[in-house]
Each structure stands twice: as C-alpha cells, then as structure tokens.
Amino acid sequence: MNEMTPPKTERTAALKGLGSARKRVEDARFTQGKGNYVDDIKLPGMLFGDFVRSPYAHARIKSIDAEKAKALPGVIAVLTAADLAPLKLHWMPTLAGDVQMVLADGKVLFQGQEVAFVVAENRYIAADAVELVEVDYEELPVVVDPFKAEAPDAPVLREDLAGKSEGAHGPRRHHNHIFTWEQGDRDATEKVLASADVVAEEMVYYHRTHPCPLETCGCVASMDKVNGKLTVWGTFQAPHAVRTVASLISGIAEHNIRIISPDIGGGFGNKVGVYPGYICSIVASIVTGVPVKWVEDRMENLMATAFARDYWMKGKISATKDGRITGLWCHVTADHGAFDACADPTKFPAGFFNICTGSYDIPVAYLAVDGVYTNKAPGGVAYRCSFRVTEAAYFIERMIEVLAIRLGMDSAELRAKNFIRKDQFPYHSALGWEYDSGDYHTAWDKALKAVDYEGLRREQAQRLEDFKAGKTRKLIGIGLTHFTEIVGAGPVKNCDILGLGMFDSCEIRIHPTGSAIARLGTISQGQGHATTFAQILASEIGIPADDITVEEGDTDTAPYGLGTYGSRSTPVAGAATAMAGRKIRAKAQMIAAYLLEVHDDDVEWDIDRFAVKGAPERFKTMKEIAFAAYNQAIPGIEPGLEAVSYYDPPNMTYPFGAYICVMEIDVDTGEHEIRQFYALDDCGTRINPMIIEGQVHGGATEGYAIAMGQEIAYDEMGNVKTATLMDFFLPTAWETPHYTTDFTVTPSPHHPIGAKGVGESPNVGSVPAFSNAVHDAFRAFGLTQTHMPHDHWRIWRTAHELGLHG
Numbered sequence: 001m002n003e004m005t006p007p008k009t010e011r012t013a014a015l016k017g018l019g020s021a022r023k024r025v026e027d028a029r030f031t032q033g034k035g036n037y038v039d040d041i042k043l044p045g046m047l048f049g050d051f052v053r054s055p056y057a058h059a060r061i062k063s064i065d066a067e068k069a070k071a072l073p074g075v076i077a078v079l080t081a082a083d084l085a086p087l088k089l090h091w092m093p094t095l096a097g098d099v100q101m102v103l104a105d106g107k108v109l110f111q112g113q114e115v116a117f118v119v120a121e122n123r124y125i126a127a128d129a130v131e132l133v134e135v136d137y138e139e140l141p142v143v144v145d146p147f148k149a150e151a152p153d154a155p156v157l158r159e160d161l162a163g164k165s166e167g168a169h170g171p172r173r174h175h176n177h178i179f180t181w182e183q184g185d186r187d188a189t190e191k192v193l194a195s196a197d198v199v200a201e202e203m204v205y206y207h208r209t210h211p212c213p214l215e216t217c218g219c220v221a222s223m224d225k226v227n228g229k230l231t232v233w234g235t236f237q238a239p240h241a242v243r244t245v246a247s248l249i250s251g252i253a254e255h256n257i258r259i260i261s262p263d264i265g266g267g268f269g270n271k272v273g274v275y276p277g278y279i280c281s282i283v284a285s286i287v288t289g290v291p292v293k294w295v296e297d298r299m300e301n302l303m304a305t306a307f308a309r310d311y312w313m314k315g316k317i318s319a320t321k322d323g324r325i326t327g328l329w330c331h332v333t334a335d336h337g338a339f340d341a342c343a344d345p346t347k348f349p350a351g352f353f354n355i356c357t358g359s360y361d362i363p364v365a366y367l368a369v370d371g372v373y374t375n376k377a378p379g380g381v382a383y384r385c386s387f388r389v390t391e392a393a394y395f396i397e398r399m400i401e402v403l404a405i406r407l408g409m410d411s412a413e414l415r416a417k418n419f420i421r422k423d424q425f426p427y428h429s430a431l432g433w434e435y436d437s438g439d440y441h442t443a444w445d446k447a448l449k450a451v452d453y454e455g456l457r458r459e460q461a462q463r464l465e466d467f468k469a470g471k472t473r474k475l476i477g478i479g480l481t482h483f484t485e486i487v488g489a490g491p492v493k494n495c496d497i498l499g500l501g502m503f504d505s506c507e508i509r510i511h512p513t514g515s516a517i518a519r520l521g522t523i524s525q526g527q528g529h530a531t532t533f534a535q536i537l538a539s540e541i542g543i544p545a546d547d548i549t550v551e552e553g554d555t556d557t558a559p560y561g562l563g564t565y566g567s568r569s570t571p572v573a574g575a576a577t578a579m580a581g582r583k584i585r586a587k588a589q590m591i592a593a594y595l596l597e598v599h600d601d602d603v604e605w606d607i608d609r610f611a612v613k614g615a616p617e618r619f620k621t622m623k624e625i626a627f628a629a630y631n632q633a634i635p636g637i638e639p640g641l642e643a644v645s646y647y648d649p650p651n652m653t654y655p656f657g658a659y660i661c662v663m664e665i666d667v668d669t670g671e672h673e674i675r676q677f678y679a680l681d682d683c684g685t686r687i688n689p690m691i692i693e694g695q696v697h698g699g700a701t702e703g704y705a706i707a708m709g710q711e712i713a714y715d716e717m718g719n720v721k722t723a724t725l726m727d728f729f730l731p732t733a734w735e736t737p738h739y740t741t742d743f744t745v746t747p748s749p750h751h752p753i754g755a756k757g758v759g760e761s762p763n764v765g766s767v768p769a770f771s772n773a774v775h776d777a778f779r780a781f782g783l784t785q786t787h788m789p790h791d792h793w794r795i796w797r798t799a800h801e802l803g804l805h806g
C-alpha cells in the first residue's frame with residue numbers, strides 16, 4: 001500500500017484546489033451555445049409582456065385609452081396603475097427605503113418610465129399593441145440639473161412625498177431633497193484646512209453611466225393556480241432576497257414561491273434591484289393563469305433600468321509643504337433620478353463612499369452627501385464596484401493628482417509618502433472603517449519598477465520638448481492609481497438590505513462514492529463560481545474539484561443567501577464554503593479514527609486523507625471515509641456526510657492594487673492610444689489565477705469604457721441621448737487595450753482562507769488610471785481637472801482650450 005501512495009505534490013495537484021489555474025467548467029456549456037438564459041425558457045401557453053413607456057421626462061397623465069390595443073387579435077390584457085391599485089401593487093418599495101411607481105400613477109417622472117403593460121400571445125403582437133395604447137400627457141417643467149433641483153422654485157417632482165419632512169435616511173429640507181449623510185469630524189477637518197500650508201480644491205464629477213450587460217433584464221413568471229405555487233425565473237443577482245420581497249408584497253406564503261436564476265449573461269449590479277417588469281409579469285401570470293415572459297430590449301435597458309454614478313464630488317485636501325496630507329473634506333451632490341432606488345446596504349445611503357480616504361493615512365476627514373431627485377431614471381447601482389467605491393477611489397485619486405500639482409511634486413512620490421504603512425494594519429480610517437490588511441509600499445514599488453517609471457518620466461519629458469519644438473503633435477500621459485477597495489458586505493450588525501442581514505451560506509453533501517454537491521446562497525453571472533468554489537472545497541475536504549458540483553440560484557434547493565454583488569461571494573459565501581468544508585472534515589476525522597481503531601486525536605489530515613500520527617501508511621482516504629459514512633453503523637455518529645454553514649463575516653475585506661496607464665494623445669484629433677496598461681492586484685489568497693486574470697481584463701475594459709467614452713447623457717428636456725449602442729460606447733476587441741497583470745499576496749487575517757474579493761477591483765483601479773493619464777498628458781500646460789468621459793471630442797476640446805491648436 002505504501003509504495004502505491006503518490007507523492008504529496010501529485011495528490012495536491014490532482015485536487016485542482018486553491019491556487020490552481022483550473023479551466024472554467026461552465027465554459028463547455030457556454031462555448032457550445034448550451035447556456036440556459038431567461039430567454040431560453042419557453043413554457044407551454046406562455047404569454048409575452050411589453051411596456052408602454054413615457055416619451056416625456058416629466059408629464060401629467062390625463063388619460064390612458066387602451067381600447068384599440070385590447071381589440072388587436074392576440075392581445076390578452078393591458079395593465080395600468082388603475083388595475084394594480086386594488087392589489088396595492090401600483091407602487092413598490094425600493095432597496096433604498098423609497099417607493100417607486102410600478103406603472104405611472106397620475107404622472108411620469110423620467111423618459112422611458114413604465115406607463116402600461118401589454119400582455120399578448122407573442123412578442124410581436126405585444127409590441128404592436130404598445131403602439132396602439134393612447135396616452136394623453138400634459139408636459140411639466142423638467143429638472144435635469146441636480147444643482148437646480150433644490151432651487152426654491154424648482155418644480156415638485158415627487159408629489160407623493162408632499163409634506164414629508166422625514167425620509168428613509170433622516171430629515172428632508174426641500175421637496176426634491178432625499179437625504180444628507182454625514183461622516184467624520186467636520187470641525188476638526190475645517191480647522192486643519194484653515195491653517196494648512198497647502199489646500200487643493202476641486203470639483204470632481206463621476207458621470208452617469210450604465211452597466212449594460214450583454215443580456216438585458218427579464219423574467220418568466222408562472223403561477224400554478226392548482227397548487228398555489230409561483231415560480232419566477234429571472235436575471236436576479238439575489239434570488240432569495242427576491243423571494244422574500246415577493247412574498248412580503250404579494251402576500252403569497254414564502255414556501256409557495258420559487259425563484260430561479262438560470263444562467264445570467266452578466267450582471268454588473270444591473271440585476272440587483274427590483275424592476276416593474278417583474279411585478280407586472282407576476283401579476284399578469286396570476287390574472288391569466290399562464291406563464292408570462294418579459295425581456296426588455298437594449299434601449300429599454302439603457303434608458304430605464306438602473307444607472308450608475310452621477311456623483312458631483314467637491315473636494316478639499318490639505319498638506320504640509322513637503323507633502324504630508326493633513327486633512328480631507330468632501331461634499332457630494334448625488335443625482336438619484338426620480339426615485340431613490342440605490343442598491344446599498346440600508347444604513348449606507350451613499351454606499352461605502354466613506355472609503356474615500358483611499359490608501360492614505362489621513363488624520364482627519366469630513367464627508368457629506370446630499371441626495372436629490374431629478375427627472376432621470378432611478379438606480380444608483382454598483383456597476384462593478386462595491387457600493388459607490390469606484391466613485392470614492394476616483395475622487396481621492398484625482399485629489400492626489402491635484403494636490404501633487406499644487407505642491408509641484410511627483411504624484412508617485414506623494415502617494416508613497418502618505419500610504420498607510422504595513423505596520424499600521426488593522427488600520428482605523430478617519431471616516432470609520434477598519435482596513436483588515438495591506439502592504440501598499442511593496443505593491444507600489446513593484447508596480448513602478450515593472451513599468452520603469454523613471455524611464456517613462458524621462459521619455460515623457462523628452463516628448464514634451466519635442467512637442468514644444470514642433471517635432472511632434474503627440475503627448476504622453478502617465479496615469480497612476482493606488483486604490484483600496486472595501487468588499488464583502490458584510491457584518492450583519494452593520495449591513496442589511498430591506499432588513500435582511502448580509503450573511504451568506506453553503507451546504508455540502510458528500511455522496512457515498514466520494515463525490516459531492518455544494519449549494520450556495522450566491523449566484524454567478526459569469527464569474528465562474530462553479531469552478532472556483534469547488535476549488536476551495538477541494539483543498540478543504542480532499543475531494544478533487546472535478547468531483548464537486550456547485551449549484552446556485554434555485555431558492556427551493558440552495559440555502560438562504562443574499563446573492564452576488566459587491567464582490568461579496570468570495571469574502572462571504574467563500575468563507576461559508578470553507579467553514580462547511582471544515583465541518584465535513586471534523587466528522588470525517590471521527591469516522592477515520594473509528595475505522596483505524598485509534599483515538600480521534602491520533603489521526604491527522606494529509607491532503608486527501610486522515611492518517612495515523614507517526615504511521616502515515618495507516619490511513620483512510622476521504623473517498624473511503626465517505627463510503628463508511630453511509631454503509632457502516634458507527635457508534636455515536638449519525639449516518640451521512642453533510643454540512644451547512646451560514647457565515648456572518650467579522651469585517652469586510654480590503655483588496656488593493658496599483659494600476660498604471662501609459663497613453664499617447666493626439667492633440668489635433670483628440671484620439672488616444674493606450675500604449676501600456678499594468679494592473680497589480682492584491683486580493684489576498686488567490687483561488688484561481690486564471691479566473692482572476694479574466695476578472696481583471698473584464699473589469700479594466702469596463703473601466704476603459706467608462707473613462708474614455710461611455711455615458712448616459714440627457715438633454716435639457718430630459719431626453720436620453722445615448723440609449724442605443726450607436727451612441728453608448730461599449731468597447732469591442734478593436735478598442736480594448738492590452739493588459740499586463742501582476743499581483744502581491746496579503747491575506748485577509750479574518751477570512752478562513754485569507755481571500756479577498758477581486759471582481760470589482762479592476763473597475764475601481766482602472767477608471768482613475770485612465771483618467772489620470774489624460775490629465776497627466778496636459779499637466780505641463782496647466783490642466784488640473786476636466787470631466788470624464790474623455791472621448792475624442794472632449795480631449796480635443798481640452799487641447800483647444802489650453803491653446804494647443806495654435
């Protein structure tokens with residue numbers, strides 16, 4: 001037996017556990033067109049729903065006449081607010097404690113708002129019928145500028161809130177004001193700013209944009225009236241939360257609701273919230289007794305489902321003459337659109353924006369965020385960053401650059417001078433967070449060395465000389481970023497959504513022959529959970545990842561969890577997976593000891609087996625133990641080998657990274673070329689390096705889009721100017737830069753395997769890196785701040801305004 005045992009390295013490799021670049025198991029299905037998305041679900045007798053949407057940004061609805069639509073053959077029903085009102089479903093709660101119209105109730109508040117829901121035999125008839133619904137609108141004055149929203153004579157947007165001086169997050173001071181959220185020490189900060197050597201002040205705008213996943217939002221609702229069971233397949237990032245909310249608002253008992261998230265074609269935060277389409281489909285299925293499908297088209301997705309950002313961030317940062325930061329002050333005007341439907345934990349109306357002190361040891365800080373209503377689509381989703389973290393990182397990384405200009409200092413040096421030092425962790429930030437671990441200086445030095453930072457600066461200086469001498473029309477910009485993320489919401493004591501604590505879960509069943517199924521409360525939208533969670537388990541329980549099925553997204557089978565967003569799956573459900581695995585191992589240890597006829601304490605774990613201490617040739621593999629668990633009566637031990645863990649993380653995790661972008665800018669055309677993009681990420685223990693690299697490529701490409709062209713723009717009438725992919729920039733392989741990825745490993749001290757999230761980091765880190773590169777190219781000509789997106793026209797205009805066109 002002894003000679004048969006393969007060496008440890010071989011046994012470890014066979015598991016394809018932690019650290020292995022295991023190929024994604026889900027790709028066999030996706031690359032062969034065998035994915036199962038919402039639109040692939042086709043049930044007998046299924047009907048189709050489609051929306052009549054408002055062409056106006058603000059208008060009163062005088063009447064809705066659906067007679068012609070109803071007369072069209074194949075049309076089954078047309079629902080309006082009047083039909084939903086008796087069921088109390090014409091309004092719904094939002095994730096942020098506000099309420100939102102499901103169908104327009106007396107007025108519309110943004111272009112594209114849902115006015116009526118047509119149900120027909122197929123999609124085409126439904127679309128034709130939408131055209132036949134006659135709505136009589138009376139236009140009202142429109143507010144698109146958040147700074148004008150609070151003018152004394154600004155039009156009243158939310159008539160339903162008339163006279164309400166208290167909102168979900170405290171007092172309201174104006175009819176278009178939602179909340180004010182304050183953090184930090186105002187007096188101390190203002191005192192420091194008043195007496196500082198240097199204060200840099202700037203308005204930093206992070207424009208309105210949109211996650212725009214390849215698959216739009218949709219669902220199929222099926223009410224089985226015989227059994228009283230409602231099943232809803234949908235593009236849900238949080239299936240259990242949807243079930244609870246659906247039960248609370250419909251009155252259907254929760255055990256009679258089954259929510260299934262099938263394959264999801266990208267979520268990026270767009271699929272966290274609850275949309276009118278879900279409610280209308282459910283109601284339509286209850287009314288008609290047959291399944292109803294609703295899938296929005298691209299324009300509807302861009303125009304009406306949750307936007308991201310739209311933060312006007314006014315900042316002041318102070319420092320000593322030699323560049324030691326002494327204080328940070330920030331005021332945000334947050335444009336929330338018509339309803340506050342931000343997807344943030346309840347107690348955080350501005351998400352985790354108070355991570356805006358970034359990677360720096362800033363002694364005092366103050367932050368205030370004012371949320372206001374405007375005539376724009378609601379939302380405020382993460383879009384690949386944990387709750388307003390990309391806004392915060394963009395803000396501080398711009399402020400550092402602005403301060404460097406004021407100090408006449410190199411910004412790489414300014415950063416290094418102010419980083420939180422390794423020995424300061426766990427670090428308490430001035431705005432209230434406890435950073436778990438970090439080693440910023442090591443990452444920074446590695447990054448600067450990798451790109452030959454000094455060499456780049458020399459080249460840039462030479463180019464500038466050549467430019468001034470008329471030898472070239474191209475400038476070089478070097479964009480630096482050192483970001484700190486906060487992911488893994490999150491301790492139940494601080495974080496809940498609609499009262500549901502943000503823990504997560506994993507349930508494992510080991511089958512008699514030694515293979516297993518693990519079910520989680522999260523749901524992959526492309527991240528590769530079926531691949532990576534099996535790897536965590538493989539290392540914990542010694543069963544090859546290839547023998548472990550990972551299943552998510554069906555509330556009838558998965559343990560309760562809060563879903564996947566905010567890079568919380570690895571920090572929370574990943575921890576639950578490791579903990580459930582450890583429970584399995586603890587029981588396996590007792591079984592092994594019994595089989596080996598020794599005391600429990602006399603066996604020790606060895607990769608895929610328990611062996612007798614001091615006698616490694618006497619062992620029981622996990623496979624043998626699993627079989628014994630089902631076929632032997634072991635005194636004092638229940639049959640079977642299963643475990644479940646619900647994990648409430650003690651803290652969030654704080655991944656970080658150093659990103660550097662080298663850009664060439666053509667001053668005459670405004671065109672840019674990304675010459676080099678270097679991304680160093682530290683997400684603690686790395687589960688699957690190949691998946692991490694893919695996450696970084698994807699996230700940095702989204703960041704590229706955001707920084708360099710993507711935006712949801714409105715005209716002064718509240719018309720969305722960018723509701724098609726002709727106008728909304730989505731990079732293809734042609735525009736996408738080449739990325740170099742790198743890493744350091746600083747494990748999270750509180751996570752069972754030391755892992756931090758990584759999915760969002762590349763967005764958080766890349767947006768400021770791209771933007772800083774544009775700014776840096778023009779630094780020598782006096783540019784301190786210009787707003788994103790840096791499309792060709794805006795870059796050209798910057799060059800023009802700086803007098804570079806002669």
Ligand code: PCD
Pocket residue numbers: 237265266267268269270381382383384385386387525526527528529532533564565566567568569570571683684685686687688689691692695698755756757758759760
């Ligand atoms: N250390 C570590 C970490 C991590 N990982 C991996 O990686 C991934 C990720 O993770 P995370 O970070 O934890 O995250 P999640 O939770 O899972 O997810 C979420 C994210 O994710 C990202 N990514 C992605 N991808 C894809 N493909 N798709 C999608 O959709 C998406 N999305 C995005 C987003 S946006 Mo939000 O929702 O906004 O809040 S949030 C988000 C997975 O698989 C995992 O396992 C590893 O490996 N390692």
Ligand SMILES: [Cu+]
Pocket residue numbers: 381382383384385386387388389390391
């Ligand atoms: Cu975010």
